[in-house]
Amino acid sequence: MLHYFLKRLMGLIPTLLIVSVLVFLFVHMLPGDPARLAAGQDADEQTIALVRSELGLDRPLPEQFVTYFGHLLQGDMGTSIRTRRPVSTEIAERFMPTLLLTVTSMVWAVAFGMVIGIVSAVYRNQWPDRLGMALAVSGISFPAFALGMLLMQIFSVQLGWLPTVGADGWRNYILPSLTLGAAVAAVMARFTRASFVDVIQEDFVRTARAKGLNERVVIAKHCLRNALIPVVTMMGLQFGFLLGGSIVVEAVFNWPGLGRLLVDSVNQRDYPVIQGLVLLFSLEFILINLIVDVLYGFINPTIRYK
Structure with missing residues (x-):
């Protein structure tokens, strides 16, 4: 039973890897610009561009995924765009x-x-x-x-x-x-x-x-x-x-x-x-x-x- 449990537990790794790739692609297909929403309705294009650069959204999608996955392996799920707090903190409170x-x-x-x-x-x-x-x-x-x-x-x-x-x-x-x-x-x-x-x-x-x-x-x-x-x-x-x-x-x-x-x-x-x-x-x-x-x-x- 212990061997079976450990074997199934190891099976989490490829499953979560596939899920992380699919989720990353899915959220980036959502309509709307996070930088514009974060900057506010009255922000001009220069401010929106600065926010987009700060959030790393101006980089190519593969580079964004490599950065995201590298942080994820270290236990860092990133920072909330909306509240600028760690995602782990946001989730833990809820x-x-x-x-x-x-x-x-x-x-x-x-x-x-x-x-x-x-x-x-x-x-x-x-x-x-x-x-x-x-x-x-x-x-x-x-x-x-x-x-x-x-x-x-x-x-x-x-x-x-x-x-x-x-x-x-x-x-x-x-x-x-x-x-x-x-x-x-x-x-x-x-x-x-x-x-x-x-x-x-x-x-x-x-x-x-x-x-x-x-x-x-x-x-x-x-x-x-x-x-x-x-x-x-x-x-x-x-x-x-x-x-x-x-x-x-x-x-x-x-x-x-x-x-x-x-x-x-x-x-x-x-x-x-x-x-x-x-x-x-x-x-x-x-x-x-x-x-x-x-x-x-x-x-x-x-x-x-x-």
């Missing part, structure tokens, strides 16, 4: 609010989604199954920004129970986490149901029931562990999507996280910050997939020896 929001959303979404999925599978084609899948389809179909505004209108504007913006206390996490986790809970419910339906029909489950075991023991001991592998896979993917894809929710709730930072950076054509954020999101997905693969060995010990 990382924790996004991580805490993602973890909060993921915890309730996975718990709620798995319970609905298991109940739907056990009572397949009965009213609990129909109700659970109706909720799941609603959660997938309802757009996140619309759900966020609806929750704000009900619980903040009309009832006055919860705050709408900021990340100052635990109450600020309730509405954004519900908005962000609704689709995840729906996906987890449908995926858990499908996985449990397949496992429940296996011979070892029928054998356990034939031995006279309690149905709860059959579900918890025999079905749950065997149905977890595809569920854990989806769980890891959804966590990665939440961590890197909370842009809409953070914009609706004015959340001081990475999603809001990415939107501001794209609007200002802040190349170094955009590149740093996309590299971070890519690294997160790779590490999450690695953790999921390692978890397979703990869920099913036979995988560990293959």
Whole structure:
């Protein structure tokens, strides 16, 4: 297992290299002039040229990439064009609010989604199954920004129970986490149901029931562990999507996280910050997939020896 872990960890290097090249080319294809935005609307052409030279944007693109990649190898992601602060500092200040929001959303979404999925599978084609899948389809179909505004209108504007913006206390996490986790809970419910339906029909489950075991023991001991592998896979993917894809929710709730930072950076054509954020999101997905693969060995010990 350790050899496999180290081998996968070494595989990060070529992947991140390819991502860094693609991200560099992508951000330089964005329309707009970062030097003009940094210099201000009233700046003349001479001032804009000076700013462009200061930012190194007047050099050939291959030379810019060599400089960028050389600094990246030294752990330097550059300086923000917008704030003139190190990119690592900009990202570090916004990382924790996004991580805490993602973890909060993921915890309730996975718990709620798995319970609905298991109940739907056990009572397949009965009213609990129909109700659970109706909720799941609603959660997938309802757009996140619309759900966020609806929750704000009900619980903040009309009832006055919860705050709408900021990340100052635990109450600020309730509405954004519900908005962000609704689709995840729906996906987890449908995926858990499908996985449990397949496992429940296996011979070892029928054998356990034939031995006279309690149905709860059959579900918890025999079905749950065997149905977890595809569920854990989806769980890891959804966590990665939440961590890197909370842009809409953070914009609706004015959340001081990475999603809001990415939107501001794209609007200002802040190349170094955009590149740093996309590299971070890519690294997160790779590490999450690695953790999921390692978890397979703990869920099913036979995988560990293959």
